[in-house]
Amino acid sequence: MRIEVRDLTKRYGPQLAVDNISFTVDTGEIVGFLGPNGAGKTTTMKIITNFIAPTFGDVFINGISIREQPNEIKRHIGYLPESNPLYNDMPVIDYLKFVGELLDINNLTGRIKDVIEKVGLYDEKHKKIGELSKGYKQRVGLAQAIIHDPEILILDEPTSGLDPNQIVEIRKLIRELGKEKTVILSTHILPEVEAITDRILIINKGKIVADGTSESLKTQATENESLIVEIEGGSPSEVLSKLNELATVGKVDITSREGNKFEVTSRPGLSSRKDIFTMCVNNNWFLTQLTPVERKLEDIFRQLTLN
Amino acid sequence: MKTIWIITKKELASYFDSLIAYVLIVLFLGFSGFFTWLYGTDIFLIGQVDLRPFFNVAYWTLFFFIPALAMRSVSEEKSSGTIELLLTKPVTDWQLILGKYLANLIVIFIALALTAPYVITLANIGNLDAGATLLGYTGLLFMSSAYIGIGIYASSITKNQIVAFLIALFIGLFFHIIFSVFANNMSGGVAEMFSYLDMSTHFNSISRGVLDTKDVIYFASLTFLGLFFSVLTLSKRNLN
Incomplete structure (x- = not known):
């Protein structure tokens, strides 16, 4: 019914x-x-x-x-x-x-x-x-x-x-x-x-x-793509600056210095996964992690009901 | 009609399962028996084979007994939330209230039926007027019906049973005493009006052995008004 x-x-x-x-x-x-x-x-x-x-x-x-x-x-x-x-x-x-x-x-x-x-x-x-x-x-x-x-x-x-x-x-x-x-x-x-x-x-x-x-x-609710990226083979500052140079990347946050782990937020509507991979290949770095961050229902709920 | 009876049955079962009915019936029989047979202007003192002393005592005992019986009718459903269960089933507000009313009336009927030994005893002592006795019981039932209406109304306006009991007693007090006091202290049309509103006027007229339409209309309208206002109170949940 x-x-x-x-x-x-x-x-x-x-x-x-x-x-x-x-x-x-x-x-x-x-x-x-x-x-x-x-x-x-x-x-x-x-x-x-x-x-x-x-x-x-x-x-x-x-x-x-x-x-x-x-x-x-x-x-x-x-x-x-x-x-x-x-x-x-x-x-x-x-x-x-x-x-x-x-x-x-x-x-x-x-x-x-x-x-x-x-x-x-x-x-x-x-x-x-x-x-x-x-x-x-x-x-x-x-x-x-x-x-x-x-x-x-x-x-x-x-x-x-x-x-x-x-x-x-x-x-x-x-x-x-x-x-x-x-x-x-x-x-x-x-x-x-x-x-x-x-x-x-x-x-x-x-x-x-x-x-x-x-x-x-x-x-x-996920407006911009968000990725956890872990790269080995380069120094953190070098990796960070190269990441920032990519056209599709909007913002890079360092989540852990030792393991070269970053949280990369792409520009609206774009995906930076491909660029990050190519960048690693060009610089002879190893990409050990590339994980999309999923928004939880809790976040969506809070976002919609807390105003 | 079937729905009303299903609710009445459930209500009666809960009265008897929870012992409320037994306790109240025993109290009613105890009080009215004591004052009818043992104390004060008891049945032996008047030297007539007449149940009038019992009817007068019952008139007062029922006045307290009925609010105590009816107080839980709607207020318990409201406080426990079960009213929501009932009214989301194919049950109308009127069916619910009428089912409750009928259950209360049946408990009173049982209580009154259990005083049958009084009648049998008196009939064995002398010549008991069967018609007057029957009308006396009818008067008590009519009066009970009116007070059940008031009791259910009081129960429908609050979630608290004690408050419901007190409100029913308060409203009842007007019909039981206060209007008659007003009638005695005033004159002319006003006195007549209060005298008509007074319950004892109608009760006495019936228990004296005269069944007048005027009295029947009085009790029927009191009952109806009580139930009508109960339904009105229930339907207030739909208003803004």
């Missing part, structure tokens, strides 16, 4: 939580929602899931507006809210039964069994939710989100507060679910977005500031 967010705006009193954003998520896509706290991620998710109404704009699920048929749309969405609220005094199986009845699922008993199996809650199914550890609670949260086999999954920080092992397990589960569903998930953990999602949306102060795959964001 396709999600289309069109000119969405949400105001809380004088505060603008979401400022006229539009984006589309296609069927089968896993989209990561990134942004600092208070950027509007949760608000956007609450609007898509029909918990709150937008001030302006609309969301279309497969072309159907959430303003027109909220109850029909709700049946196609599985939602794990931020902080994973649950009824602590209810046993896991009763809770899933309650949710399943609200969603009017056929063959509910069989479905509950499948879901419990899928999220790995078999041994805990008769325990009260309040007695479970955080990781298992998260599984219950996921179980209620997928019990009606929804085409769309909205997960608000699904791995927050879990230990590294649990994080890996939940990610694996989400990736598996994402094979057949449209998924939007929000997170603060940047490697997680790279690990799970197909596409990244970075949102800041209610606006979308970046949209693309992690690769495309990285190349977009």
Whole structure:
């Protein structure tokens, strides 16, 4: 199912939580929602899931507006809210039964069994939710989100507060679910977005500031080519001056004097790799390292959201 | 209707699982039993086979009992965040509130049904007026319904259950006593208006054995207003 967010705006009193954003998520896509706290991620998710109404704009699920048929749309969405609220005094199986009845699922008993199996809650199914550890609670949260086999999954920080092992397990589960569903998930953990999602949306102060795959964001953000160059055979000052003479080189920084290691920044739009190699050949030097420096998602995130 | 009933069932299960229902029912039976049979102007003193003393005691016990029962209805869902889970399922605000209302009413109904031994005892002592007894219970149920409406409204405006309890009691106090005091201290149309707003006017009229449409409308509108304002409070999340 396709999600289309069109000119969405949400105001809380004088505060603008979401400022006229539009984006589309296609069927089968896993989209990561990134942004600092208070950027509007949760608000956007609450609007898509029909918990709150937008001030302006609309969301279309497969072309159907959430303003027109909220109850029909709700049946196609599985939602794990931020902080994973649950009824602590209810046993896991009763809770899933309650949710399943609200969603009017056929063959509910069989479905509950499948879901419990899928999220790995078999041994805990008769325990009260309040007695479970955080990781298992998260599984219950996921179980209620997928019990009606929804085409769309909205997960608000699904791995927050879990230990590294649990994080890996939940990610694996989400990736598996994402094979057949449209998924939007929000997170603060940047490697997680790279690990799970197909596409990244970075949102800041209610606006979308970046949209693309992690690769495309990285190349977009890297304006000038940057290389780590290590050259042996010549004295550092000689190498440095020759490097500076090259037409394609913009700036040279010395990173380590002993090993003749430099960080070379090329001029905008140009690559100096070839020139550096030719220079080494002409001077009979050995090129021992020529590595492009890759921008990390962290840097891009900071660059886009710190202003 | 099905959705409402699913919510009611879940609500009843949590009342009974968490022992709240048992504790409140035992307290209700304890208090009303004590004042009906053992203390003060008890049932033996008046020398008539009449359940009126019980109805008057229950009228007061329920006044405290219902806010305590209803206080968690919405506020707990709000403070734990589970309201977000419920309302992102195919559940409307009205269905949620009506489900909660029905669950509260059923607990009260069970509490009142458990006073059946009083009726049986009295019927064995002498000639109990069946009609008046039935109407007395009806009056109590009507009154409970109105206070549940108020209690759920109070619970919908705060995340804190104690605050919800106190607000429900505060609003209830007007209908229970304050309007009747106003009515007694004023005259003419104003007095009449306050007398109409006073709950005991309507309760007494029913428990005396007269089921008037006027009284039914009074309790029904109080209940409706309570639930209506609860839904309104819930829907405020959509406003700016």
